[in-house]
Amino acid sequence: MLQQQVRSPDYLFFEAEKKKHFLSGSEAVREAIRKANVDVAISYPITPQSESMHLVGDLFAEGYVKEYFRGENEFAVMSSVSGAAMAGVRVFTATGGPGTMRAFEMFPVWAGSRLPIVCAFLTRGINSPLTIQPDTIEMAFLLETGMLMLHAETAQDLHDMLLKAFIVAEKTEVHLPVGVFADGFFVTHTKEILQIPDADSKLPPYDPHCAPVPPMDMESVPVRQMRDPFVMKSNFISYAAHASWQQEIEAAQERSRKHLERYLGGLVETEHEDAEVLLITSGTAVSQSREAMRLCRQEGLSVGLVKIKSIRPFPSDELRRLAAGKYAVIVPELNRVGWLAKELKARVDDPRRVIGAPRVFGGMTMPAHLIVDEIRRVLQ
């Protein structure tokens, strides 16, 4: 194990010298976690996530992660990481697809308990029919769980977003779980070139006293809250408690914006934003859209691109401004339901201009020419 020095997040994110590496997405997860000063990581196998948590296991064996074990199923894993987070340590886990669905009951509890858990969702399709291939449909289900949701396009994004996720998650005014999403296989199993800082630096440790709710460690006064819990009767107090608590979670999400803007350099990234037609999407659909944009611009078509990096909080204002006055907004997605197109339609001034196509799901890549076809069809 390398001797590691604790450095400020800003140093690791902005100042540290970066070196070129050729890594798969799973290895990018390992390199992020190596520098993340994680206390407890809990794993459970599911393709295409397993390699990532194998590698985190190696980090445990080497001493970079203090505690690690394989849980019994995803619901239990998400429960165990919540216990560890409640008891005041930094935790990491990962899952995807059916694992996400199996664990689902826990996700709103994470946010509701204000736990700064970082989870990598390495997405895949959901049965039936049986599939293990790339698909982002699970993100549709997670939109309203209270967690922050970042969507990586590349292994580079995955590495950077994971590290930054811990720091945003743990801000006292945020203190919420962060899901870092990357499209299974397209990112996890693809080897590509990354620029990352050396592992001789690591993030500062988690400080449990930054939590807005006290850690469960019997090191602070155990408050007797009430004799008759809210659940016993529907009444105004019960409503008021839930209303204020749930709105506070929403507010905490809002308060994460400024941190995400600073660390991610904005919730969106644009290229040729003045073009007549904009491709707006997230994840690896952005990569395919880049190629489509390149092909179209070679032909002289006016096409631009918006990459959405944060799904929760959603960059509503940015997107409303960018979409305004466009001839068309095309939203390619790697899922059947088109959740991103729906999100956009609900926010732009002229939803009729938003075209939710093409959609590819259940197992294959999105050919760039499908996007090109859609652009041509719209422009005709």
Add this chain to the structure above:
Amino acid sequence: MTEKMSIRMSGLGGQGVVTAAHILGMAAYKDDLQVTVNPFFGAEKRLAPAESYVRIAQEPIYERGEILYPSLIMVFHPHVITMGKSYTMPFFDGLEAGGTIIINSASALDLSEEERDNLAKLDAQVHYVPASEVAMGVSGTHLSTNIAMLGALYRIQQRPSLDALESAMVERFGGSKFVASGSTAALDDAVKEKFAKVSQMIEKNLEVIEKAGESMFQQTH
């Protein structure tokens, strides 16, 4: 190198199709080229169809996932063609006009008339290499068939460089703990067992590359 190389490797699970792609990709990376590598997206099972994809270029590469329009197709086992052991049918589906095909077989395959017609229309360059025989002959194990296939590719493309291929192999087999996937890691151990020393293995592999290049022959349509 000016052209972008989009390589589709098709073979059977256990033949090292994914490993070959990683070595090739790593070599391209060492030659300072832009490169992405990914395996097919599915359950890995021995002798079931397996594919991997390598994109190499001088310009940034955006697209991800399986390569639908390859400029180069490498067939690691004749069964990919003769027994339909492939997710991509016919085996040259999507090949760019003038594209290259390298097939592991000691003798030219008996392709159907339709297949030959289509290959002719595409002006496909069809090469054969007795990769399994070369692997067995030189290193005494069919496990370096994938390296022989890389030898054939090197013979045609001369890219990535031989030096880069060598250092990619050292990195891959030399104890650096790369995990492509659970099953591939298990396969690595099997390969390593066959060789007393990694250096000996690399040496043999370089010989495999050379011999494979020398034993290639072409099929006309």
Add this chain to the structure above:
Amino acid sequence: MSTRIVSIAPAFEDVMPKEYKELVENGPYGKDYKVTDLGKYKELIEEHPLCAGCGLALSLRLVLGSLPSPEDTVIVGSTGCSALVFPQVGLHNVHSLFGNQNAVASGIKRALSLRFPDQVKDVVVVAGDGATADIGLDMVMQSWFRREKIATIMLDNEAYANTGGQESGMSMEGTVMNMAPKGKVFPKADLPKVAEAAGCAYVAAASPSRPGKLGKVVRRAILIAREVGPTYVQLLSPCPTNFKTKPSDTVVTIKAREKEKRFKQYEYISDDARSFLSALEDGKRSEGKQPEGKQS
């Protein structure tokens, strides 16, 4: 937890509720009270919203009165009647979901061991029979398989009481209940035997009809979990509301069950646990007042 943490800053003395002052001045933190001391001090729980005569309430009071180190105990509950009690228990306690209590507890225990390597931190699960033997059984057993150092206590009222008296795996065979309209068709699950086979170092069945015994097994379970491995205690705690017995007859009900040989006390102690216990008890005899099993 140092008792300094609960003590009241002088400036706040006049505004702190009487209830809290009593807990600080006369509570169980840092003391070594046993079940026999109940009534002499300010308890961790006094009022609760459970039904009159509830067996769970009885058991809970005794469990909370038997904790060897209340000042360093975190309780993990589960959805069910007993969950309604915890908001007013004077300990850090977690309610997460229905059935995941042992998974949550595993995480808490691991984290506390990292953060407080040289300090006692007891993690005690207290959950219903539905939570333990049905919906959460996999996580309960898996925590035993993994040898998590937590004590698991089941409050066994032989029903899903909170949702209106449905059959659970712990209900007696033949009992007609909601969702078992023709009577339960399979026997009560033998969870103590399962616990033994799954790797628990200590297993016991008891009931509030014998408070001294209950206190002893709970205490042993927590101390053994601290040092040796997972432990399991099953407390028969009848539900007068759903079984339509008189609230004042709860203990009578248990005694009747014992008489009919449909319930018996039980204790299994593994070899490791036994040598730990005898070392502990010898040590206590020679050292006099040293609280048992305390390290810090």
